[in-house]
Amino acid sequence: MKHSDKPIGIFDSGLGGLTVVRQLRRLLPRERLIYLGDTARVPYGNKSRETIQQFSREDSLFLIRRRVKLVVVACNTSTALALDHLQEKFDCPFIGVVRPGAEAAIRETRNGRIGVIATAATIQSHAYEKEIRKLDRACRIFSSACPLLVPLVEEGWGNIRLTRDIVRHYLRPILARRIDTLILGCTHYPLLKPAIARVVGRRIRLVDSAENCAIAVRQFLGESGKGTAKRSEGKLELFVTDRPFSFSKSAKLFLGNRAPMARQI
Amino acid sequence: MKHSDKPIGIFDSGLGGLTVVRQLRRLLPRERLIYLGDTARVPYGNKSRETIQQFSREDSLFLIRRRVKLVVVACNTSTALALDHLQEKFDCPFIGVVRPGAEAAIRETRNGRIGVIATAATIQSHAYEKEIRKLDRACRIFSSACPLLVPLVEEGWGNIRLTRDIVRHYLRPILARRIDTLILGCTHYPLLKPAIARVVGRRIRLVDSAENCAIAVRQFLGESGKGTAKRSEGKLELFVTDRPFSFSKSAKLFLGNRAPMARQI
Known part of the structure; x- marks a missing residue:
């Protein structure tokens, strides 16, 4: 060594x-x-x-x-x-x-239904989907591109009502798919954790890719x-x-x- | 010629x-x-x-x-x-x-109180303020940087409630200053006109810099x-x-x- x-x-x-x-x-x-x-x-x-x-x-x-x-x-x-x-x-x-986040999500999920939020380019690349499927073919992935979240973090808005409304807008369709784990697929998003946690509630685990x-x-x-x-x-x-x-x-x-x-x- | x-x-x-x-x-x-x-x-x-x-x-x-x-x-x-x-x-x-927008705002205003919304860099440059003051020293300018509006337009959200909430968040402080004219100081913003018009009401004139x-x-x-x-x-x-x-x-x-x-x- x-x-x-x-x-x-x-x-x-x-x-x-x-x-x-x-x-x-x-x-x-x-x-x-x-x-x-x-x-x-x-x-x-x-x-x-x-x-x-x-x-x-x-x-x-x-x-x-x-x-x-x-x-x-x-x-x-x-x-x-x-x-x-x-x-x-x-x-x-x-x-x-991506890979560390995908591995963590597979460890965390109980029902095999994983949500991913990220930029438009990341979502369109299907990178998380491919990585998760390589490791566990049984998982189902539901994703949502959230272009406003990066500028929102850089604005420093934090956990205010308007932030949560925007987060809710993006998450609504994937929450409806009964995910139990959510990958924060952008290194800006850990700063939104308090707002996201409040929107998704305690039953959904947040995976911080950072x-x-x-x-x-x-x-x-x-x-x-x-x-x-x-x-x-x-x-x-x-x-x-x-x-x-x-x-x-x-x-x-x-x-x-x-x-x-x-x-x- | x-x-x-x-x-x-x-x-x-x-x-x-x-x-x-x-x-x-x-x-x-x-x-x-x-x-x-x-x-x-x-x-x-x-x-x-x-x-x-x-x-x-x-x-x-x-x-x-x-x-x-x-x-x-x-x-x-x-x-x-x-x-x-x-x-x-x-x-x-x-x-x-900037200059065409400043001139139009001076023509439009009745009470000499003009609002400007634009990107952070535009607002920090005081470009509209300087241009308006050159033409009419009596005008008062109230501005608000709106970093989320460009990505919001590019998202194509249009005149939905969440758009209006974000617009209202940015406009609240300058509306409180009793402006009667609002310069849309970013070429993206004309696409938000319906949402902005609904937030500010009929008494405020919108100046479209485009x-x-x-x-x-x-x-x-x-x-x-x-x-x-x-x-x-x-x-x-x-x-x-x-x-x-x-x-x-x-x-x-x-x-x-x-x-x-x-x-x-």
Whole structure:
């Protein structure tokens, strides 16, 4: 087993992936993290496969040039539409958010009826459906594209009545299908957990793809022996492609008060 | 007076500017129009001045290379943050959407209290406020940034209760200031007119920046003598920077059924 003190790279279309960073810092506090948010071109969720692949390639290249030991694709849209493409293009391990979320949902469900909410591009890719069916052919998946939820999170509305009304609007058709598990298939959505939980009630389990992705990273580092040998606390570097526009507000939203300054590339 | 049969170029961050195209076709049916929607990088409204200027420069250059006689900046965010910049950089006439909207609002208001709704970047630029104050120092302007309205229009929700609730949420603070005129300061918003009209009631006049921009273009062509001499019906060419993702749905939303196919650049 050979330890590696190289950093872990993480990218997202914008700041939603910071929910993954938050979980990584909690589970792997000694690792160095480099985060890239493509804030100049956010969102990805309403764009085409080709464009999402191109942007994801450019994001990965930035991280790989900084000699990361692993790239975490902390964006459901990029994972759904570009993960295979990135694994083909680059000689570097990649971990996405879809598979860990799919595995967790299969563990959680009792009746085999799983709901997925995500961006339009993620839903249209059927990525969760394919991943879940690979692991358990008996599961039934019901999905709903929720284009308003990302801007809603970035607005910082939180658990107000209007947020719950919008969530209810999107969830109504899949709740009618008697799901018992709901995958939050976008790294922005963990910030809506209180509102979503109130809409769906206690009987439906929420699967947070950000949290499960961080668990998958810890597992990968454990199995490959690539965890850091350092005993000191890790570091987080943030990069964005646009000027940090109201960045402090957003970083606070996603990371709490311990957010470092971001640099534009 | 020398007529010009060259086309008119129009650009927007995405498809919202098609509301301007719609008005141009109505008012100037013989003109050739070339539209560029930067759908790969939409939206602009939550990005920084520098990024908006760079994107707007690239959009303009595409149109100028196609030998347009005029560039219409059919995007409030680009107009607010980049119009001066474009006029400095390029030797080509530019018409934006802010000034025509500001002029129309001054004509409409009786009590001198004008509301503006727009993207976060447009509101933060104070572009409408500056333009209105230049023309009439006595007017008071009350504004509200409405980040959810662009994705809401693109969702195609229309005049449903949830749309009106979201509109009401954004308008409540400025309605309390007794405005009698409301500028729809984003080229997406004309599609929300029925919902907005129902929220604000009959006593508040709505100023559509798309319509007023088209009127300003007609006036410019009249005064400069650059209108086409052709007697046949004009043509519309559409270009987008992303693959036309659910384009037919969107084009129908913005242009009605007469939308041509779009080409990706």
